[in-house]
Amino acid sequence: MDTFTPMNIIVDNLVELTELFSDVAMGAGLAPLLILVGALLVVFTMGVFGLLTLGAVGNLFTAS
Template identity: 70%
Template sequence: MDTVTPLNVIVDNLTEMTSLFGDVATGAGLAPLLVLMGTVLIIFSLGVFGILTLGAVGDLFTAN
């Protein structure tokens, strides 16, 4: 039962962090646009490197 308390603290901190970040991200000015562009860049780069990784793994298991 010693691991239950730290896990609850971590979950509580994560939920509080997401609500605070949501307040900042939807604030005035260009903040929502900056969050959206950052999300698009991260998703694009993850997609490109994911496809490259799948291609490299596929190349390992295919015959020349």
């Protein structure tokens, strides 16, 4: 049962991190808006670079 102890610590830390982050994120006036804009920027850039990566991988397997 020693192998599950680090996993429990990691899960407990993630739960505590989520609670602390949500308290800070929803606390001040513009903080939720800033977090939303930041999340949208991250999702948009991940989507663009994901599509570019898929296009590059597809280009590897298609004949010219």
